[in-house]
Amino acid sequence: MLGSGDKAPEFSLPGGDGEDVSLSSLLRAGPLILYFYPADFTPGCTREACRIRDLHALIRKSGLNVVGVSPQPPASHRRFREQHELPFTLLSDCDKAVIKTYGVDGPLGIGVRRATFLVDPDSVIRGRVLADFRIDRHEAFIRKAVDLDGS
Numbered sequence: 001m002l003g004s005g006d007k008a009p010e011f012s013l014p015g016g017d018g019e020d021v022s023l024s025s026l027l028r029a030g031p032l033i034l035y036f037y038p039a040d041f042t043p044g045c046t047r048e049a050c051r052i053r054d055l056h057a058l059i060r061k062s063g064l065n066v067v068g069v070s071p072q073p074p075a076s077h078r079r080f081r082e083q084h085e086l087p088f089t090l091l092s093d094c095d096k097a098v099i100k101t102y103g104v105d106g107p108l109g110i111g112v113r114r115a116t117f118l119v120d121p122d123s124v125i126r127g128r129v130l131a132d133f134r135i136d137r138h139e140a141f142i143r144k145a146v147d148l149d150g151s
Contacts, residue, residue, distance in 0.1 A: 001103035001115065004127055008034070008119045011098045013069065013091040016078040021091055026067055027121045033059065033066040033142055035116040036104045040072045040080035040090075048114070048135045049086055055142060056087050062146035069093050070112060104130070114138065118145050 012022040077090035118127040131137035
């Protein structure tokens, strides 16, 4: 798995509306919270996405953007975003090429590990957390990134 100080690999993936979105285009808007998750509509992934949704105004106010990546197709992401009123982009990595590049493919190539990266505008990873079933650790990581917890 990529770590702090590593260069975030460039990618281009389809968004929920089918448009291709690249890392470099995302970083033009500023630093990025890039999170990988196993699947739309699962209990853990829904809880994580809704927590990020609830923090989204503060994430944006801090100058950060957020994007989620999982292997479901764009139509699934579109339904997931609509159902849970997610104000951020979800990208489809159906062949898991980006997931593998970032080192968050599941054991034996099954599934996707839950990981969150903070990427600066120069594509350098400034922090990361890997906590497959501990969603609270991802929220804490994001809170620290936007300095909501006072640390």
